[in-house]
Amino acid sequence: MRRADPWRIVQAAVWLLLALLLAWPLWGILRASLIVGSEPGFGNFVEILRQPRHLRAIGNTLLVGAGGMTGALLLGVTLAFLVVRVRLRGRAALQTLAVLALVSPPFIGAYAWIVLFGANGAVRRGLMEIGITIPPIYGAAGVMLVFSFKFFPNVFLIVSAALAQVNRSLEEAAEGLGLSPARRLMQVTLPMILPAISAAALLAFVLSIADFGTPRLIGRDFEVLATQAFLLYAADLGENPGLASALSLVLVALSMLLVLAQRRLLQRDVFHGSLLKPRPPSTLRGWRNIGAHVLAWLIVGVGIAPGLVVLVFSFRATRGPVFQPGFGLASYERVFHAVTLPVWNTLLFSTAAVACIVVAGTLIGYLITRRRSRATAILDGVLMVPYVVPGVVMGIGFVAAFNAPPVAITGTGLVIVLAIFIRRLPYSARAAATALRQVSPSLEDAAISLGLSPGRAFLRVTARLILPGILAGGMMSFVTAMNELSSSLVLYVSGTITMPVRIYVAVVNGDYGVAAALSSILLGITALAVYAAFRLSDRKDASFVG
Amino acid sequence: MSAVTVSDLVKSYTPGTRVLDGISLHIESGAFFTLLGPSGCGKTTLLRCIAGFLDPDAGQIHAGADRLDTMAAHRRDIGMVFQDYAIFPHLTVAENVGFGLKARRMPPAEIAPRVAEALRMVRLDGMAARLPADLSGGQQQRVGLARAMAIRPRLLLMDEPLSNLDAKLRIELREDIRDLQRRLGITTIYVTHDQEEALAVSDSICVMNAGRIEQIADPFTLYRAPQTRFAASFVGSMNFLPARIEDGRLHLGALSVPVSSDVQGTVEIAIRPEDTVLGTGKLALAGQVAKITFLGREALAAIETPLGPMQHLAANPSATLLRAAGSAISLDLPTERIAVFAPDGSRVAVTFS
Ligand SMILES: Nc1ncnc2c1ncn2[C@@H]1O[C@H](COP(=O)(O)OP(=O)(O)OP(=O)(O)O)[C@@H](O)[C@H]1O
Ligand SMILES: [Mg+2]
Numbered sequence: 001m002r003r004a005d006p007w008r009i010v011q012a013a014v015w016l017l018l019a020l021l022l023a024w025p026l027w028g029i030l031r032a033s034l035i036v037g038s039e040p041g042f043g044n045f046v047e048i049l050r051q052p053r054h055l056r057a058i059g060n061t062l063l064v065g066a067g068g069m070t071g072a073l074l075l076g077v078t079l080a081f082l083v084v085r086v087r088l089r090g091r092a093a094l095q096t097l098a099v100l101a102l103v104s105p106p107f108i109g110a111y112a113w114i115v116l117f118g119a120n121g122a123v124r125r126g127l128m129e130i131g132i133t134i135p136p137i138y139g140a141a142g143v144m145l146v147f148s149f150k151f152f153p154n155v156f157l158i159v160s161a162a163l164a165q166v167n168r169s170l171e172e173a174a175e176g177l178g179l180s181p182a183r184r185l186m187q188v189t190l191p192m193i194l195p196a197i198s199a200a201a202l203l204a205f206v207l208s209i210a211d212f213g214t215p216r217l218i219g220r221d222f223e224v225l226a227t228q229a230f231l232l233y234a235a236d237l238g239e240n241p242g243l244a245s246a247l248s249l250v251l252v253a254l255s256m257l258l259v260l261a262q263r264r265l266l267q268r269d270v271f272h273g274s275l276l277k278p279r280p281p282s283t284l285r286g287w288r289n290i291g292a293h294v295l296a297w298l299i300v301g302v303g304i305a306p307g308l309v310v311l312v313f314s315f316r317a318t319r320g321p322v323f324q325p326g327f328g329l330a331s332y333e334r335v336f337h338a339v340t341l342p343v344w345n346t347l348l349f350s351t352a353a354v355a356c357i358v359v360a361g362t363l364i365g366y367l368i369t370r371r372r373s374r375a376t377a378i379l380d381g382v383l384m385v386p387y388v389v390p391g392v393v394m395g396i397g398f399v400a401a402f403n404a405p406p407v408a409i410t411g412t413g414l415v416i417v418l419a420i421f422i423r424r425l426p427y428s429a430r431a432a433a434t435a436l437r438q439v440s441p442s443l444e445d446a447a448i449s450l451g452l453s454p455g456r457a458f459l460r461v462t463a464r465l466i467l468p469g470i471l472a473g474g475m476m477s478f479v480t481a482m483n484e485l486s487s488s489l490v491l492y493v494s495g496t497i498t499m500p501v502r503i504y505v506a507v508v509n510g511d512y513g514v515a516a517a518l519s520s521i522l523l524g525i526t527a528l529a530v531y532a533a534f535r536l537s538d539r540k541d542a543s544f545v546g
Numbered sequence: 547m548s549a550v551t552v553s554d555l556v557k558s559y560t561p562g563t564r565v566l567d568g569i570s571l572h573i574e575s576g577a578f579f580t581l582l583g584p585s586g587c588g589k590t591t592l593l594r595c596i597a598g599f600l601d602p603d604a605g606q607i608h609a610g611a612d613r614l615d616t617m618a619a620h621r622r623d624i625g626m627v628f629q630d631y632a633i634f635p636h637l638t639v640a641e642n643v644g645f646g647l648k649a650r651r652m653p654p655a656e657i658a659p660r661v662a663e664a665l666r667m668v669r670l671d672g673m674a675a676r677l678p679a680d681l682s683g684g685q686q687q688r689v690g691l692a693r694a695m696a697i698r699p700r701l702l703l704m705d706e707p708l709s710n711l712d713a714k715l716r717i718e719l720r721e722d723i724r725d726l727q728r729r730l731g732i733t734t735i736y737v738t739h740d741q742e743e744a745l746a747v748s749d750s751i752c753v754m755n756a757g758r759i760e761q762i763a764d765p766f767t768l769y770r771a772p773q774t775r776f777a778a779s780f781v782g783s784m785n786f787l788p789a790r791i792e793d794g795r796l797h798l799g800a801l802s803v804p805v806s807s808d809v810q811g812t813v814e815i816a817i818r819p820e821d822t823v824l825g826t827g828k829l830a831l832a833g834q835v836a837k838i839t840f841l842g843r844e845a846l847a848a849i850e851t852p853l854g855p856m857q858h859l860a861a862n863p864s865a866t867l868l869r870a871a872g873s874a875i876s877l878d879l880p881t882e883r884i885a886v887f888a889p890d891g892s893r894v895a896v897t898f899s
Contacts, residue, residue: 440632442629442632445597445628446628446634446693447634447645447649448598448599448619448620449598449620449626450620450645450646450649450694450697451620451621451623451697452620452649453618453620454620457620464636465635
């Protein structure tokens, strides 16, 4: 290169950032896992293999991963077919509610299920009064059930997008060849959306095995790797994080294996052309029509039920931590008097993290799509790493890396922000890359040939065109940032406590009123952000014609 | 407007494979210069090196007295027209055309008349306020042309600007481009893999193959006197037959004619279908008509000869000829129309006596 390219500097900065925030913490975990007492060795891994408790946690992790994935796939794929292929009343509402279910604070789901089906759960008690006894939700089955309803919106969004892309001529051709609807589905439609389904399945699996809040709250004695790593870590309080680190690595290795296996099985998604003729939804009649409506609304209804339950419970009267008959604002009063700090912290940390995520994600997305080289291909691969590192693990890694000089920042808000930043960066980079693929690279070349420097051409043309998409993505990042529990739980101190952590603490302490009120506030802000994202992406559609 | 010189340009994307393998060429000021070649031969790469979007590994590019290759792309003052139009979708037609002027910080009062003039040139007056989404492909490409012209560049580059348009529009727009280019006298490098388009508009055509230049010539010379076997086969259609030069004679199957040449041994002779003659002569091949394709003004006869298949193009075909499929004929190859190529593809100088 004889001429300066600003993107080379950007790329160098990105690598530096990843080295600091990703490689170093992971290296910290690896180092810690290989130290027993103060001697180097493989003792921690031997310990995992020797102790039935740890081996059981590995088995349990795989079990809930498979269970959560299967349930989420069943619900999500069914809903996708119903919404895309059948003319349903309130289709837009269904889609919106599915997205709301997706973004509603993750562990709120777990907590709401306890409220309904726990040992003292409202529904369970009600059923008992009419003589039906069901077991409380605690344990493996409960965890899998919650996962199914928690992660099906992910599957739904991915699969319905793919289904809408299936060119109708292909299916019409199959129809013309005399294939029955069932065989058409199996032989034409399913193979075409198989990449999407497998990507969705993988996502559900990875999310399930990385989840901390659900098994922690609902699992009771049922331990998975994420909860066990956290408990071990919390018990030692970072004194000897060797075993926790080793368990974390096992968890990361499991996720990584899955991702690699899926990549091997299927080539990467191909991007379809723009001349799509989507198939119009068909109108069903009679009981089939009713069945389709009931099924779709049932899936979505159960999906958003936790949020509603929490909202209702937040308005129940309480005395101290105990619910009383009737309604009132006592829980909110307690939140506004005593626990405002987490609210402000959450808003502050999320805003800071998202600002960084949007900028860095856009730049990285650009490098991956527009500056293709071996280095940027590796960068694309490295971005998969935060995706498979569960929050608990990232938190432990951050403690290992940033507890002592040269960078001693544990206990500050910054460390929480940075953990959220690195965890959510891949999503934003992917979103930017997707938006960039819709913008022809020659637009930027044209701007340069017309006299704008490369940096200004990027800002004035490319960035301008992908802005709505980026802002919509930023809003979604904001939602996930606000709802981050697991890494914050490892990293918080009393001054940097966030809403999700505070809710978690309240639930663990049985302070359900405060938990419900805080959760409802979180839900409200989340809904606002989602609404903003929707508005932004609508505008995006309008300005992208042509 | 300036003359352009490219010297010994080399470019590889991956080490070991040279996409441009020592390109040297000179373009007269104000010329319409076309890069013609098969897909993947490096046309776009060469154009992007000149535009400054790619850095060559070696070699130099000059425009007039300025050295271009060390200059940043946005300082080169080069207008570019893109295959996918690259019209900014968020700007109106007028804003698109004025984009380069604004980038040069020209006062708005001066921009407006320049934009209007450019739009008039491409016959889009009255569309200034439209958004690109409301324009047809042909109109969008006219905007692209006006936008590139508005900055009065020293050099205009076009990479297959017409390939996304339908046949009729392609011809209409290519004539417009040619007229405009002549009127403004702007040095233009045009990339296409459509040989008819190249012949129709160019002052000079550069035939490229696998990163190298095969021949640079005006359209007539290129068509009539191709200097390499590749140029002969790529531009227009051409019959090739195996032959030998031995003992001062050119042997074609059982036939032979006296010839003087420096080269001995196996060669290939080439002759265009329209240059072959039905009838007898010094080099007449016996053959059988396999198929006649009637094209209106002319007819194409596919003829099987013992030496291989041949094509004969007959102007104003007679009714007899159209019914000639299956019959035996004699096809004469007039020696003054024959080109001879060595096995390495280079042209062999021969004189038939
Ligand atoms: N970014 C790239 N990385 C690697 N190889 C490339 C890249 N761009 C082009 N090539 C290769 O370089 C060669 C020349 O490409 P180029 O685009 O210049 O061809 P072209 O003559 O313009 O072809 P076409 O007529 O298809 O546009 C091709 O073999 C192509 O595969
Ligand atoms: Mg090309």
